[in-house]
Amino acid sequence: MYYSIIVLLAIMILFIENNDILLKRGDSSNSTLLKMYRRFLLAVLVYYTSDILWGVIEYLKLPTLLYIDTLFYFVALAGSLLFWTQFAVTYINSQSKPGRVLVNIGRAFFAVFLLEVIVNPFYPLLFSIDKNSAYIAKPLRHVMLVLQILLFALVSLHALVNMLKGSGSIKQRYRTIAFSGFIVAAFLTIQLWFPYLPLYTIAYMLGICMLHTFVINGEKEAVTEELKNALAREKKHYKELLDARVLAYKDSLTGVKSKLAYAEFESKKNSDIQNGRNLDFSVAVFDINGLKEVNDTLGHERGDQFIIDACMIICRHFKHSPVFRIGGDEFVVLLERDDFDNRAALADSFNQNMDSPDSSEQPIIIAMGMTDFISGSDASFNDVFVRADKLMYERKHELKNSRRV
Numbered sequence: 001m002y003y004s005i006i007v008l009l010a011i012m013i014l015f016i017e018n019n020d021i022l023l024k025r026g027d028s029s030n031s032t033l034l035k036m037y038r039r040f041l042l043a044v045l046v047y048y049t050s051d052i053l054w055g056v057i058e059y060l061k062l063p064t065l066l067y068i069d070t071l072f073y074f075v076a077l078a079g080s081l082l083f084w085t086q087f088a089v090t091y092i093n094s095q096s097k098p099g100r101v102l103v104n105i106g107r108a109f110f111a112v113f114l115l116e117v118i119v120n121p122f123y124p125l126l127f128s129i130d131k132n133s134a135y136i137a138k139p140l141r142h143v144m145l146v147l148q149i150l151l152f153a154l155v156s157l158h159a160l161v162n163m164l165k166g167s168g169s170i171k172q173r174y175r176t177i178a179f180s181g182f183i184v185a186a187f188l189t190i191q192l193w194f195p196y197l198p199l200y201t202i203a204y205m206l207g208i209c210m211l212h213t214f215v216i217n218g219e220k221e222a223v224t225e226e227l228k229n230a231l232a233r234e235k236k237h238y239k240e241l242l243d244a245r246v247l248a249y250k251d252s253l254t255g256v257k258s259k260l261a262y263a264e265f266e267s268k269k270n271s272d273i274q275n276g277r278n279l280d281f282s283v284a285v286f287d288i289n290g291l292k293e294v295n296d297t298l299g300h301e302r303g304d305q306f307i308i309d310a311c312m313i314i315c316r317h318f319k320h321s322p323v324f325r326i327g328g329d330e331f332v333v334l335l336e337r338d339d340f341d342n343r344a345a346l347a348d349s350f351n352q353n354m355d356s357p358d359s360s361e362q363p364i365i366i367a368m369g370m371t372d373f374i375s376g377s378d379a380s381f382n383d384v385f386v387r388a389d390k391l392m393y394e395r396k397h398e399l400k401n402s403r404r405v
Contacts, residue, residue, distance in 0.1 A: 003054075004052045004055030004056050004059075006198045006201060006202065007051045007052040007198055007201050008052055009205075010048055010202070010205040011045070011048045011049075013205055013209065014045065014205070017213075018208070018212055018216075021034060021037060021041065022041055032090075033087070033090060033091060036083065036086055036087040037087050037211070037216060039083045040087050041208070043076055043079040043080035044080045044204050046072070046076040047073065047076035047200075047204070048204075049076075050072045050073040051073060051201055053069050054066065054070065057133070058133055058135070061133040063130070063132070063133045066129050066135070067129045070129065070135070071117050071121075074113060074126060075113070077200070078110045078113035078114065079110060080204070081148055081151060082110040085102055085103060085105075085151065086103055088155050088158075088159060088181065089102050089158065091177065091215070092158060092162045092177065093162055098158055098161075102151070102154060102155055102158060105151060109148070112144075113144060116140065125138055126138055126141045126144070127141055142192060145188060145192060146192075148188055149185045152181045152182070152184050153181065153182065155181050156178040156179070156182045156185065159174045159175070159177040159178035159181065160174070160175070160178045163175050163178065173215045176210050176213075177215060179210060180207035180208075183203055183207055183210075184200075184203040184204065187202060187203030188203065248260050248261075249261040249264075251325040253325070254307065254311040256315065256323040257324045258324070258325065259324070259325065259326045259327070262324040262326050265322070266381050266385075269381040270380050270381050273373075273381065278336070279373055280336065280340055280373075281334055281384075282334075282340055282343045282370055282373070283332065283333075283335075283370070283373070283388045284333040284368055284370040284388060285330070285331075285332055285368070285370075285385065285389045285392040286314055286330065286331040286332070286367065286368050287331075287366070287393075288310045288329035288366050288367075289366065289367060289399055289400065290306075290362065290365060291303055291306060291307065291328070291329045294306045298362075306364065307328070310331075310366055311323070311325065311331065313353070314331055314333065317346060317353070318335070318339060318346060318350075320337075320338055320339045321334055321339045332385070335370075347370050351368065351395075354366055354367070354368070365399055367395040367396035367399055368392060369388045369392030369393070369395055370388055370391065371384060371387045371388045
């Protein structure tokens with residue numbers, strides 16, 4: 001029964017180390033490479049199961065069941081070799097000619113082994129079981145075992161050759177694949193002389209531990225690192241987009257909201273109007289008097305400062321409302337909530353300030369037109385704007401006339 005106990009230990013180690021892959025936990029199980037590795041593990045698990053049953057049935061001396069279990073044992077053995085070859089070659093370089101040849105050899109080996117298992121009940125080529133439940137290996141069994149050893153060795157040599165071309169962590173992973181294959185090949189060679197020892201099981205147990213520790217974990221770490229880098233790139237890209245949006249929605253000269261921001265805001269208010277919400281608002285339109293004169297006499301740099309100073313006056317009076325610069329010297333302010341409730345006082349204060357400008361050579365005079373949204377009359381935000389704009393031009397002429405007097 002010691003045979004079954006060793007195999008049971010191998011099963012426990014396989015589950016402990018690879019439960020995340022066997023149970024498909026995490027996104028990593030979705031990669032093609034890890035699917036191949038999982039398929040290899042499942043084949044080994046089937047092999048272990050048949051092997052542990054073999055030890056129990058052989059102990060109980062049940063020749064028929066022992067024969068059937070041995071057939072499954074050989075199928076699982078061939079399947080695990082094929083899936084290991086596919087995994088190892090795919091990980092190393094599945095597109096190379098040697099890699100394709102090795103995978104095809106593995107497929108051919110599996111097909112021949114399967115055919116022999118089918119034929120064996122009629123013509124014992126691999127093994128026989130006597131009435132005392134004694135396992136008798138036939139010459140072809142030894143031939144197939146030697147071929148398995150050669151295939152493990154060839155795949156391992158393929159890994160070593162590619163290891164010489166690699167560098168860093170990938171070089172270590174290729175070396176691990178090579179050593180795991182050589183370990184299995186070495187234990188199988190010993191199995192030729194000691195068929196009743198669970199050497200194949202021990203070899204797979206050691207090989208899988210090496211693969212999981214140095215290859216699979218390394219691959220997961222590489223994927224995790226790549227995900228971290230991708231996330232960092234996404235965050236950087238998002239920040240760049242956010243910064244670009246901020247720049248696009250911010251007027252570069254004055255720092256208030258830009259014409260693009262105004263267009264989006266107008267669209268939002270039109271949606272509010274259509275849905276009958278947030279309808280208590282006023283629109284104030286502003287235009288700076290005398291900007292052309294400043295540009296013509298003092299230069300555009302002074303004209304820009306003139307616009308900035310005028311914008312500061314508007315922002316100071318309407319500090320709780322969004323201010324938009326929609327043209328060279330045109331501004332729009334939307335009054336809602338507290339500023340909407342106090343709109344009359346704010347308008348009076350602003351206009352009084354413009355009626356009594358400072359005594360400088362180029363006083364800043366800003367014309368303002370303000371009007372409310374009229375429910376049932378105004379169909380869009382632009383209707384309110386047009387009315388406020390008209391009032392602004394009337395005020396502009398009024399201010400010009402008062403300056404001439």
